[in-house]
Amino acid sequence: MEEKGMQFTCAKEDLLTAIGTVNRAASKMQKTILECILFSCGETGITLRATDIALSIKTEMNAQVEQTGDAAIPAKLLYEIIGRFPESDVTFKSVGENSMEISCLNSKVVLQQMDADEFPIFPALEDKEQIKLPQCVLRTMINQTLFAAAVNEDKPILTGLLFDIEPGSLTVVALDGYRMAVRRQAAISDIARKCVIPSRTLREVSRIISDTEENVKISISGNMALFEAGNTEIYTRLLEGEYINYKNLLPADCATSVKVETNMLKDSLERASILAREGNNNVVKFEISEKNLEITSNSEMGNIDEQIPVITEGKDLVIAFNAKYVLDVLKNVEESEVLMQYNTGVSPCVVKQENSDAYEYLILPVQLREE
Numbered sequence: 159m160e161e162k163g164m165q166f167t168c169a170k171e172d173l174l175t176a177i178g179t180v181n182r183a184a185s186k187m188q189k190t191i192l193e194c195i196l197f198s199c200g201e202t203g204i205t206l207r208a209t210d211i212a213l214s215i216k217t218e219m220n221a222q223v224e225q226t227g228d229a230a231i232p233a234k235l236l237y238e239i240i241g242r243f244p245e246s247d248v249t250f251k252s253v254g255e256n257s258m259e260i261s262c263l264n265s266k267v268v269l270q271q272m273d274a275d276e277f278p279i280f281p282a283l284e285d286k287e288q289i290k291l292p293q294c295v296l297r298t299m300i301n302q303t304l305f306a307a308a309v310n311e312d313k314p315i316l317t318g319l320l321f322d323i324e325p326g327s328l329t330v331v332a333l334d335g336y337r338m339a340v341r342r343q344a345a346i347s348d349i350a351r352k353c354v355i356p357s358r359t360l361r362e363v364s365r366i367i368s369d370t371e372e373n374v375k376i377s378i379s380g381n382m383a384l385f386e387a388g389n390t391e392i393y394t395r396l397l398e399g400e401y402i403n404y405k406n407l408l409p410a411d412c413a414t415s416v417k418v419e420t421n422m423l424k425d426s427l428e429r430a431s432i433l434a435r436e437g438n439n440n441v442v443k444f445e446i447s448e449k450n451l452e453i454t455s456n457s458e459m460g461n462i463d464e465q466i467p468v469i470t471e472g473k474d475l476v477i478a479f480n481a482k483y484v485l486d487v488l489k490n491v492e493e494s495e496v497l498m499q500y501n502t503g504v505s506p507c508v509v510k511q512e513n514s515d516a517y518e519y520l521i522l523p524v525q526l527r528e529e
């Protein structure tokens with residue numbers, strides 16, 4: 159009886175890229191089918207799939223196919239082995255019923271396969287609602303908001319990012335109860351839909367998509383979302399629950415507006431936070447006047463005082479923040495100057511771009527103790 163297997167040859171670099179892409183979805187649980195990459199060898203190329211059920215990734219690559227078939231191979235082991243092969247073509251060849259021979263020049267490795275028939279079927283999205291925007295734009299939107307998502311599971315819905323899709327635009331929102339990030343962008347869309355996508359998924363999307371103007375297509379259907387970029391598809395379950403009405407959190411006006419040079423403020427805060435970290439809650443104090451912003455922090459180890467020239471409109475103000483929350487914003491702002499808007503010393507500060515609402519960051523202040 160003729161053995162049924164698979165055999166193909168491809169470039170190591172292409173193979174390593176493809177494995178590295180889908181490996182992000184492979185489960186870390188060993189000795190289960192979910193730790194494997196499923197190789198599906200067709201007439202003209204290879205499809206690789208990996209999933210831990212919550213997140214699933216599929217990508218395609220070119221190969222010289224000698225024999226079609228499927229194989230499920232442990233992802234972590236495979237990635238490490240291929241990574242240490244010399245820069246040359248790699249050949250996969252089924253041997254026996256459940257082994258795969260992988261060779262490259264003078265190196266040969268035989269790995270045990272798992273039953274490819276046990277690999278989960280990827281979800282099929284029906285009645286899809288779609289939106290498109292450049293991959294580089296989506297990557298920037300994710301990176302400029304992801305840091306503000308909640309980390310703990312007290313409110314699971316806040317561990318994801320809200321995608322507020324409207325005809326012609328996409329707004330991405332993240333908040334954790336202490337700060338909020340809102341990023342808006344034009345997009346190719348004729349739908350109105352809100353959904354919450356897990357932070358983990360978007361972290362992987364940001365790593366996988368390219369810094370290119372080529373569009374990424376986002377499809378929403380039921381409790382699933384699909385990101386399609388080039389020859390890669392990323393499937394994810396949506397988070398369930400009602401997201402906070404973020405629009406109600408943004409103040410309509412302000413009593414004090416401060417224009418400041420982004421890097422100057424960031425550098426001063428980084429110095430001040432060195433001492434602030436030694437004290438309680440990483441607190442820095444802002445004293446705002448007409449042309450000056452004074453930043454101070456105190457701890458048992460000492461104190462620091464920074465003076466920054468600013469342009470202020472409105473009332474003088476004293477307010478305090480967790481230095482990390484302000485720095486997280488400044489590290490993700492691309493503009494040379496930012497506008498910081500305040501109402502009182504106990505109400506949130508809004509950081510935004512002058513004459514634009516492309517992004518808005520909301521930061522809750524820390525209550526100052528009476529001296």
